[in-house]
Amino acid sequence: xxxxxxxxxHSVIEKGQTVTLRCDPISxxxxxxxxRRVMGKEIKFLLxxxxxxxxxxxxxxxxxxxxxxxxxxYSTLKVQPAELExxxxxxxxxxxxxxxxxxxxxxxGPGTRLTVL
Amino acid sequence: AQSVAQPEDQVNVAEGNPLTVxxxxxxSGNPYLFWYVQYPNRGLQFLLKYITGDNxxxxxxxxxxxxxxxxxxxxxxxxSALVSDSALYFCAVRGxxxxxxxxxxxxxxxxxxxx
Numbered sequence: 001x002x003x004x005x006x007x008x009x010h011s012v013i014e015k016g017q018t019v020t021l022r023c024d025p026i027s028x029x030x031x032x033x034x035x036r037r038v039m040g041k042e043i044k045f046l047l048x049x050x051x052x053x054x055x056x057x058x059x060x061x062x063x064x065x066x067x068x069x070x071x072x073x074y075s076t077l078k079v080q081p082a083e084l085e086x087x088x089x090x091x092x093x094x095x096x097x098x099x100x101x102x103x104x105x106x107x108x109g110p111g112t113r114l115t116v117l
Numbered sequence: 118a119q120s121v122a123q124p125e126d127q128v129n130v131a132e133g134n135p136l137t138v139x140x141x142x143x144x145s146g147n148p149y150l151f152w153y154v155q156y157p158n159r160g161l162q163f164l165l166k167y168i169t170g171d172n173x174x175x176x177x178x179x180x181x182x183x184x185x186x187x188x189x190x191x192x193x194x195x196x197s198a199l200v201s202d203s204a205l206y207f208c209a210v211r212g213x214x215x216x217x218x219x220x221x222x223x224x225x226x227x228x229x230x231x232x
Binding site (some may be wrong): 004031033041042043044045048050055056059063072091093105106107108109110111 | 121151153156159160161162163166207209216218219220221222223224225
């Protein structure tokens with residue numbers, strides 16, 4: 001079974017530019033999550049999709065961040081325009097929606113390291 | 118608020134010795150607790166979880182963790198460390214505040230096992 005994949009693995013952009021990160025969850029997983037880790041800090045929740053619907057986006061830092069999950073498959077996270085403080089590692093995770101979802105562990109991708117100069 | 122504390126930035130242990138990586142939490146309601154490990158240039162890998170039942174849970178690669186409700190702790194342990202255990206370890210919790218959906222993580226603890 002293929003795991004969660006993320007693209008690109010690294011991205012270096014200038015302040016003010018736009019970047020789009022992509023996440024492909026494990027096939028059949030309805031739950032998809034985005035998290036971010038700023039250097040040396042905690043991994044922080046950004047948002048949660050159930051299929052194509054945003055279940056919880058309370059962790060999104062501001063309106064420069066836009067997440068989509070068209071068709072309930074892969075997801076994109078766009079940052080426009082990027083700022084210096086957006087640098088960090090962006091993780092995507094997925095989990096199945098079978099049984100008691102809250103009992104299920106989330107499966108994480110390798111992350112996208114974003115550097116904004 | 119929901120939070121996780123990992124008081125040690127780094128833990129050093131010699132190969133063959135027991136290891137402990139500490140984690141305490143603060144959450145509303147019953148906690149669902151998780152440990153993840155991140156090897157260099159890899160994503161987070163699930164190690165083990167506590168949802169309910171026996172306070173001692175066993176997970177992957179010989180790791181185990183003990184849930185202690187009175188001390189609000191969920192320390193990760195292994196009886197005999199391997200050099201290959203060297204990695205970054207994250208403790209995480211789900212609680213009522215997040216609808217038992219999203220994970221709240223600690224800052225991570227780097228484990229270094231010397232030969």
